[in-house]
Amino acid sequence: MTQLASFKALEKKLAAYQYVLNVVGWDSSTEAPKGAFKRRADMQSIISQEAFELWTSDEYRELLEALLNDSSLSELDQKSLQKAHKALSKVNQIPADEYAAYNKLLTLAQRTWEDAKANDDYESFKPTLGKIIETQKKLIAYRGETAEPYNVLLDDFEEGMTMEKYDAFFDVIRKDLVPFVQAVLINRPEKPAFIDRHFPKAGQKAFVEYLNEVFDYDLDKGLLKESVHPFTWNTHPSDVRYTVRYLEDFVFSSIFAGIHELGHATYEMGIDEALNDTRLKGGTSMGIHESQSRFYENVIGRSKAFWEVHYPKLKSLFPDALKDVDVDTFYLGINWVEQSFIRVEADELTYPLHIMIRYECERAIFNEGLSLDELPDVWNQKVKDYLSLTVKKDTDGLLQDVHWSGGAFGYFPTYALGSAYAAQIYYSMRKELDLDAVIKANDIPKINAWLKDKIHRFGKRKSPEEVLLEVTGEPFDAAYYIRYLKEKYSPLYLK
């Protein structure tokens, strides 16, 4: 076997470990009995450890290093090797016992956070959170990174992003969006009453199945299921599943989480199969992934054009709840703007403000020495500044999200970035497609084809920056996001 073939065999073995662990994760997130938790954790940790040992073995590293600068290899192989090298360099300097201890800390932190959230008890979570942050900093130092720690984390979640770039992005949000949101809030009409009505689960399920057809989701390679939190799951373009949940008192949850996850799923299904056994498989970044889900959810799914076509179907499934609701009222309802404490319940317009709060807090923790004692006050002040709300309990504040208990610092800003990317992509697409007409013709496959051709099929062959530059002809520009939001929400609220 050539060195390249040996290396590829190891990569495939690692993919197989990842595959089985993914399936265990899917099972655990969707249906595994509660009581099986302990045994599963045991078994997962053994298999993860096996995979980790293989990944950080001398054999793997030596093959990788021998091949890394071999310019006789194909461009695809070279890029894949570079990705592999970058990934490995994140862990292979970390002593195995410290890495294992960190993973154990995160497992326990999950429980600690859950309890703290349930009991509104930040103090009980604070020491664990402190340890996670401390360990994160230590692990970054092992990697020999010279960049500032928070920049390292930002780049981990979105290659190429830095505090400088995010600062500029959020400056625009702070300057242009915060006042716009305030104007919208002041000018709101009465809240459409149907939002809080009862929508039986069977009808919701039927509608999400209908959406599968509308968005051309291939059930031969996919699966729709229920879970507590909606998510997309994939191991391969031939196996891309997603989940929703059905809240009978909040029908938007299944509809828009469904469309959102369909956006993620369509991306993964569209990636070139030739990348399967390389490090270039999968979506290129969190931000670009989120741009696809937000494009589906907000640009398509919350558009007037979309509901002009599909509202009759929805109405037929909920003749009681929607009896007296016309499509204009429905359109207002699905774009209803409201200050809220909880990020995952936020509307399209206030959502980035929630993200800004998190970005600024994380930045301050990692870069400005903000202490965890001060954190609640800082968080709550920002909620006041941006959302004009007073946090009364930490469960509605800094305890609400799971991310930090999982050590995921630097992740949040990709959510807002994704929405902003989506807006920039939207204006490019409009130059080539009459988007409203396409949506009204119920021809989503045409949009899918455009996205696949320009974005999906490349997987990680292109960096997020390259994707944006090549699709839109420009680097990232937050102005498109503001423009998109104003063009959409002004006619709704500021007429």
Next chain:
Amino acid sequence: MTQLASFKALEKKLAAYQYVLNVVGWDSSTEAPKGAFKRRADMQSIISQEAFELWTSDEYRELLEALLNDSSLSELDQKSLQKAHKALSKVNQIPADEYAAYNKLLTLAQRTWEDAKANDDYESFKPTLGKIIETQKKLIAYRGETAEPYNVLLDDFEEGMTMEKYDAFFDVIRKDLVPFVQAVLINRPEKPAFIDRHFPKAGQKAFVEYLNEVFDYDLDKGLLKESVHPFTWNTHPSDVRYTVRYLEDFVFSSIFAGIHELGHATYEMGIDEALNDTRLKGGTSMGIHESQSRFYENVIGRSKAFWEVHYPKLKSLFPDALKDVDVDTFYLGINWVEQSFIRVEADELTYPLHIMIRYECERAIFNEGLSLDELPDVWNQKVKDYLSLTVKKDTDGLLQDVHWSGGAFGYFPTYALGSAYAAQIYYSMRKELDLDAVIKANDIPKINAWLKDKIHRFGKRKSPEEVLLEVTGEPFDAAYYIRYLKEKYSPLYLK
């Protein structure tokens, strides 16, 4: 680490591999998208190979051999080591490439058999079947077994069983049961019409959920799901799931497959947790396992007492289909005897005749040189002799079961043995419990407790022979089976 601790760590690692492969299997049997088949096969084979290499490694074998005769170890450890040694000796003499080739043959054989069955084309399956049998014989030879090949296979599926013992068992069936079945068939009243009526799925689902309560199935450690073929799946006493299917034109399928699988599941859930990380975990044999499922399904589930309690519930779920059906008619319906071609559709009384056909064919193939050219005629003649039916197509004959395409020769007879064990256990239980009264009092947990105390908790600590001897005070005796069947079916048909 002591040698014992090192060995146990390896065993746990093997258990973890088995765990993840089991979860992948569950996913694949219940919901994985069709199109994911190819990728999954790839990934599974890599992980199976990893596990196999670990299992057949020098390290594992050397530790095992060093510990095998160490009488200072606990009885449990010694027994576990013996089991491990027996299991390893089945494969470690087989050259790795031949073993891999055999597994590949079986994977392909599955498809070949499916196609042959769909097209009623035995000839297209015959060469593959021939290769499987030939390879089986070769693999047995590698194991250095001196016993006759079919005896080796019989022992693989039911420790301690031989042709001599099975011959004696089936002689009783042939002599006593075949004429009894014929008498029953001649004396049948009119077939209850409700059997073929329509039973909506929602009601069936509700009833199986009701059965979960009746049989005290712990949903904190279990899960009920749909699949094409009902089965029980488990990796650990805290994770024991089962499936049913809902046929709207055959309600007995979900009810009795459900109760059957609950019998398997209750066994697995009741095994002592102390055995978890040993080779003594899990049910002790196919036959004893089947005795538990058949006891649930037939002794309890098809009893008059059971339906005197639960028929009103069923009737309330199917007011149309059961409107004019009293409990006596229902009881006759669920114990309706009928000659049929298909084993899995057979009633309790004719079922063992189907098994006898298979046993005699397998025995003839492995021990008497029966050729695959002659096999269809031999099979069909036996169907004529035992069931008075003329096989018109092989799909209804020797192509109906999946087992042979999976290399599972020697498996079938455990099904009949399980029913016979169940009968023998039944007469023992009756000495201590007034079974009818317990069932009428809807106190299945009392039965579960008896079974757990006498059978379940021991897992593989006791061999099937030991279980039977200790529970019933006697070795296996087929006479109990005939007695049970006659006592049950005479009043129904020969009054």
